[in-house]
Amino acid sequence: MSTYINAWTLTSCIGAGLDETRKTLKQNLSGLQSNDWPGADIDCWIGKVNDDLLQANTPVAHWNSRNNRLALTGLQHDRFDELVKAAINEFGNRRVGIALGTSTSSIGRTENAYTCLETDESFNSLYQQSDIHTPHSTGAFLADHLCVSGPCVTISTACSSSAKAFATADRWIKADIVDAVVVAGVDSLCLSVIHGFNSLQLVSEQPCKPFDIERSGISLGEAAGFALVSRKPSDQNIRLSGYGESTDAWHMSTPHPEGLGARLAMEQALARSGLQPDDIGYLNLHGTGTRANDESEGGICASLFDSSLRAAATKGFTGHTLGAAGIVEAIFALEAVTEGLLAGTANTKDGDTAISDRLIRQTITADVQHAMTNSFGFGGNNCTLIFSRDAV
Amino acid sequence: MKIAIKGIGLFGAGASSWSDFDDWRKGQSKSPEKLPTPEIIPKAERRRAPRTAKLAVEVAQQACEMAGQNPGDIASVFTSVLADTEISDQMCRALAQPVKVVSPTRFHNSVHNAPAGYWAIGAGNHAPCTFVSAFRESIGAGLLEAAAQAIAENRPVLLVMYDIPNKLPLSDVLNIDSDFAAAMVIEPTAAEAGTDNAPIEAQVINSILELKLNSAPAEHVKPVSQTLRVAAEENPSAAILTLFEIIAGQSPLTSLWSLTRQSSLEVKLVCD
Numbered sequence: 001m002s003t004y005i006n007a008w009t010l011t012s013c014i015g016a017g018l019d020e021t022r023k024t025l026k027q028n029l030s031g032l033q034s035n036d037w038p039g040a041d042i043d044c045w046i047g048k049v050n051d052d053l054l055q056a057n058t059p060v061a062h063w064n065s066r067n068n069r070l071a072l073t074g075l076q077h078d079r080f081d082e083l084v085k086a087a088i089n090e091f092g093n094r095r096v097g098i099a100l101g102t103s104t105s106s107i108g109r110t111e112n113a114y115t116c117l118e119t120d121e122s123f124n125s126l127y128q129q130s131d132i133h134t135p136h137s138t139g140a141f142l143a144d145h146l147c148v149s150g151p152c153v154t155i156s157t158a159c160s161s162s163a164k165a166f167a168t169a170d171r172w173i174k175a176d177i178v179d180a181v182v183v184a185g186v187d188s189l190c191l192s193v194i195h196g197f198n199s200l201q202l203v204s205e206q207p208c209k210p211f212d213i214e215r216s217g218i219s220l221g222e223a224a225g226f227a228l229v230s231r232k233p234s235d236q237n238i239r240l241s242g243y244g245e246s247t248d249a250w251h252m253s254t255p256h257p258e259g260l261g262a263r264l265a266m267e268q269a270l271a272r273s274g275l276q277p278d279d280i281g282y283l284n285l286h287g288t289g290t291r292a293n294d295e296s297e298g299g300i301c302a303s304l305f306d307s308s309l310r311a312a313a314t315k316g317f318t319g320h321t322l323g324a325a326g327i328v329e330a331i332f333a334l335e336a337v338t339e340g341l342l343a344g345t346a347n348t349k350d351g352d353t354a355i356s357d358r359l360i361r362q363t364i365t366a367d368v369q370h371a372m373t374n375s376f377g378f379g380g381n382n383c384t385l386i387f388s389r390d391a392v
Numbered sequence: 393m394k395i396a397i398k399g400i401g402l403f404g405a406g407a408s409s410w411s412d413f414d415d416w417r418k419g420q421s422k423s424p425e426k427l428p429t430p431e432i433i434p435k436a437e438r439r440r441a442p443r444t445a446k447l448a449v450e451v452a453q454q455a456c457e458m459a460g461q462n463p464g465d466i467a468s469v470f471t472s473v474l475a476d477t478e479i480s481d482q483m484c485r486a487l488a489q490p491v492k493v494v495s496p497t498r499f500h501n502s503v504h505n506a507p508a509g510y511w512a513i514g515a516g517n518h519a520p521c522t523f524v525s526a527f528r529e530s531i532g533a534g535l536l537e538a539a540a541q542a543i544a545e546n547r548p549v550l551l552v553m554y555d556i557p558n559k560l561p562l563s564d565v566l567n568i569d570s571d572f573a574a575a576m577v578i579e580p581t582a583a584e585a586g587t588d589n590a591p592i593e594a595q596v597i598n599s600i601l602e603l604k605l606n607s608a609p610a611e612h613v614k615p616v617s618q619t620l621r622v623a624a625e626e627n628p629s630a631a632i633l634t635l636f637e638i639i640a641g642q643s644p645l646t647s648l649w650s651l652t653r654q655s656s657l658e659v660k661l662v663c664d
Binding site: 025039088093094103107110111112113114115117120121122123128130131133134139140143148149151153154155156157158164166167170171172174175177191192195196197198199200245246247248249250251252253260261264358377378379380381 | 393472473474475481483484485487488492494495496499500501502503504505506508509510512513515516517518519520521522523524525526527529530532536537539540541542544545556559560561562564565566605651652653654655
């Protein structure tokens, strides 16, 4: 039995929906802009989704937060809302679930609420939103908005969150808990992440340049990505052919120097899919642009794959969208196996890691049957996914 | 779905381990005097480890010990209703100031998988590890995720749940008055899949549970014991005490966990 990926959509700083996203990727245009986030007086670049677009998709007051506005905006594109309704009609709303990956959830709204607490320390009436100030804010909002009543869970393992949501969906389908799952990843910019990553000296003053000799850290971004997965294939016949999950057991905020957890995740994903490294036609690396990540990930990928590999690190386009990064880059892998669109490594000029010779710099088109994507998070939490297109 | 419970870890207002459960249930136990200091967290990390990590790692370690399970190779699912409200509160207060000073340690501890990270680092564990949450439905979501992993991956899974006391404004969301953490070592049953069991003598308990998804909403079933009822009102993760009463043979009930507003998870003891 297989788990099929039948539809997807992405909204990030490089576009709302797939048409805009593909166009920006083909033009090799980064979506990063100089930081103008209110209250974050830090010299850096951010990947921000247009505020007016988010305002136009404001849910009812009870559910209002930037993260939920971003989720609602994302659902409006590529007929995703309609396709979920069609899945509910086909399987029944109790046989459709939601697996959301997010690290921020609506904490940005909670941050705002703390600036105007009442004298007794309670929330001001504008912010009395009990479903918002919790890790599950966006998961609960999606279930309510989409009228899905199967299991709905928020997965929060930092930057691997929405990659792991695909593994959870696969298990739910295989254990016959549901017939279809809305896999989501929604993370939004907020003070916690900009100031937090800055406190760890991981934020670059320039647009991030993954794997570049001059790389100096990440650029933060935000995104909403959705995929509709099902036990029944669509005409495109795209499968989640493998996943691998592992833990570094090394450090809370630094990857294992030799990429031990990364290797375990990639090897498991390959074993599960029955594929060899040579079969992978496109590898979307985690590639954050920090010295440590790119060094260890580049090293381990160079030893696993031979020189014919086509790899890319796409955070120069979108910024690091944290809990959403897994699904953003899963969607780039899906675009590779369906559209033959291989997103390149924006901003990067001179590579200095072991994998540099295998990096595609510009976005290209090529026929790809199997694509892999890596997502690694704080706490040493790793997830690798492989998507495959089978001949119909 | 059938799963076996092989070990239980417990820390709460009336218990510092599973061996205190019976006294707690009868209202005859004392409150632990201080937070646990689990050996698995190395000394150098203990100072940095947040309250949630100390609680979660303690019960995780207890459950593995009872099950005779090596803590270094078991997959894990962590769950919490509100997660680390102490750190969210500190971060939000710092960010509400005109000059925003965020401690790097506090920031990396603010990820919801921080307790899972401390567990993995301390136990030297490279197995899959996740954090799931579903607000008031978190216990149901955690049970479902752990059971689905045990069955689909055919391996033991450690389920850990915890919540800590909070204060205004976050207590406006859901008031939590006391610490609670619990863990269970879950294995697929022989009927579901082949098992790679720990030595038989180490199996202090071996309760087989059957999990069923219901297409109807449900209220969490409350514990029978009055003392445990109070504990479950003080801390949402302590709602698991209902299941512990059933496992301990002290309740004839079937436990029912709300999963969403329209569905629930029914958990029934099959045999012991």
